[in-house]
Amino acid sequence: MTFGVIKIISGGQTGADIGALIAAQELGLETGGFAPKGWLTENGPQEAVLRSFGLIECDEHGYPPRTRRNVIHSGGTILVGKHQIGGSRLTYELATQLKKPLFLLACANPPGTKPDAARVEEFRSWLRQYQINILNVAGNRESEIPGIAEFTRAFLLNALG
Template identity: 35%
Template sequence: MPPLIAAIRSGGQTGVDRGALDAARAAGVTIVGWCPAGGWAEDLPETPGLLADYPELRETPSPEPAQRTEWNVHDSDVTLIISPDQDTPGATVSPGTALTQDLASSHGRPVRLVGKGDIEDTCRWLRHLGTMLTVNIAGPRESEWPGAYEASFLIVSDLLRYSAGSQPSASA
């Protein structure tokens, strides 16, 4: 039986993006994605930027993160957005996350918010979309949500484990 998730796609920004890429690497799942020209990220603004650590990513012609966001949504089967619980005091949707949601809608791509307690439901939802999926993971930068990297790493690790037939860890 082919795997549910064939690749994790993300743009490599700090926070959710990197947590997802590192979780996929740790699980032996292919990582892909578009990043801004020069490999720009908020913590790595100078060329080669994040490409030094994530050579699997490809540069867009533009240094603007919006192009990276659109191309990652377009080139994926589905987008999963990881963000803080909106019931958390002070939690807001980041501009990049809102853009991702809008682009998924305009490109007709399925999109779903996912949190720690949503792993089983998310995998059931993904199974309805097929197998060998390229899943775009998006969400806030670390500067917009301190702890985003760790949350994303745990959620994507659990998602990959569960989609492969194992139970999520106790962190889910």
Template identity: 40%
Template sequence: MAARTDKAWRLEKVVSGGQTGVDRAALDVALELSISCGGWCPKGRRAEDGAIPEKYLLHESPTSNYAERTALNVKDSDGTLILSRGPLRGGTALTKTFAERYGRPCLVIDLRIATVQEVTNWLMAKSIRVLNVAGPRESSQPGIARSAAAFLRVVFGNTSPTRKRGTAAKGPRPRVGLV
């Protein structure tokens, strides 16, 4: 995929698997900022806290296997943004493996040291219009949903079609090193 830097580029859709933590944070922020969202979730809308709420317009994969929905979200997006704190583990590491396998751009961000500009530059350079967002579930990194949401509000606020580039998004600004 050739890099584009024209000013007409905008993030059009956010997808995720609907799990607690980073997945839901991405969907919640997209809904809050009126960015189209969706993705694949396991059959039965399975997540660690029970059924994924219907407000998230996700397609159910043919099976209840988390890996299957992860692969589908990677395949159906232009690139994957992984948000975490520390080394990737479990399904989050598998997401990166699928991105490599399918030749999709993938950016791994440690929220403890991340900058919004790094993500914005990557999104624009890779012309990512449909973004898969992935990361740990809430039980494995308590507080990750709140940290991811604060970070994504600023990223999406700078790249969404509903907001002029450079205007502030609602919500607190992420503080580097304190998330």
């Protein structure tokens, strides 16, 4: 039961993005999204890994073009972590400007702990309210919030599984 979600997309960055793509594969969902030109991540180019998740390389340099495309090509975005910093701030601003549904999820639990049941239910209600089929998952890099990849993975497995 995935609450209507059939595909999870992200930009392929370390952290929340990769955690979401791993969760999607574990749930048997489609994966995809747009990656920066050169398949760039904070760990350097990751073409093989990102292609394995179905990501498409943007034809423009930098992170903003792929962020914009992922927001546009989804029914809504869950933003994991601190939305005031880095690329997360841009995702927040774009979703707001484009009037796209946005769910904010703080990364409060240490990795390995069960996601907060109330937040899981709020997220499920949000998915139902906006009838999200293609979910964009964005958030902080692993270097900004260590453990955020596993937190995102665990949250999505719990919420959509």
